[in-house]
């Protein structure tokens with residue numbers, strides 16, 4: 001097959017992502033810290049300048065992170081000015097480097113005082129989160145280029161309320177439905193309030209979308225199981241957002257075959273260190289799926305746990321190929337933000353899951369080492385595309 005240059009638009013955003021609790025360290029007022037213990041994590045809180053130097057060195061022009069609610073508001077109603085000042089310096093350092101900022105207001109972890117009142121099971125959390133979001137909008141709208149209200153609420157609820165793996169460790173499907181509808185209601189409220197606070201900054205939400213299909217397309221029961229999974233995993237979310245988004249953040253990791261009653265088998269060619277199968281073409285299907293919303297789309301996460309950096313280069317290239325194909329077919333994709341910039345703490349899997357373009361040596365003062373795949377990605381960014389296959 002002839003090689004073809006896969007060209008991306010000039011104004012395409014190329015970035016990398018992290019989240020606060022997973023990377024910063026010392027987030028002792030967060031419920032996730034209580035259960036998963038990140039400790040110093042990747043020490044990004046102290047080393048962010050160095051990490052931003054790396055972003056720049058890699059030619060990246062976008063960065064996504066979250067603002068840690070438990071850091072800013074460690075006690076109900078008491079906003080910590082020192083931490084606000086920290087994020088002000090942090091964001092202005094990105095600004096000075098000409099890097100576009102995607103700031104997520106909530107990426108799974110809650111302040112301990114929120115956990116105490118029942119977390120997202122309690123309707124009061126809507127009010128508290130709204131107050132926090134407004135404060136962040138007031139403090140940081142001059143820096144932030146894109147607001148993301150919530151990260152993957154469906155993943156959070158299925159892990160925390162349905163399968164009992166994350167806080168609040170419940171196994172109750174009906175509870176899950178009520179929590180997810182509360183969270184999506186919160187998104188709608190926050191959208192309206194952020195618009196009032198600063199109408200210029202686009203507001204979106206990041207959702208983990210999976211390409212799924214019935215395992216046996218001749219088996220009606222598999223179709224039934226597929227519809228059920230598709231409804232709760234993909235469609236319910238959009239039905240509840242009510243059009244309140246200026247862009248959509250797509251996080252893509254999986255594709256799966258669904259069989260009756262509720263079994264799913266990941267599909268894909270290769271496996272990550274965590275045993276997740278990788279199916280780059282699934283990204284194409286997912287992007288085609290969201291085309292109907294007629295919105296700008298950013299891939300706000302896509303990446304692989306690969307400590308030895310054996311497949312990351314392949315992973316990036318294949319996913320970008322399929323993303324590009326979707327763009328050619330009319331999907332308004334405006335950027336790709338790789339997960340993650342640096343190795344960080346992967347909840348239950350802790351330090352073992354190495355998603356970073358940059359390796360973190362946890363034993364040796366958190367020393368950063370840029371992986372080869374990062375240079376490969378950087379070359380794509382610099383040249384605005386790559387030859388394929």
Ligand code: BGC
Pocket residue numbers: 019022151152155208251301339346
């Ligand atoms: C989450 C990240 C996580 C990544 C890899 C995403 O679903 O937003 O926080 O590290 O997946 O598992």
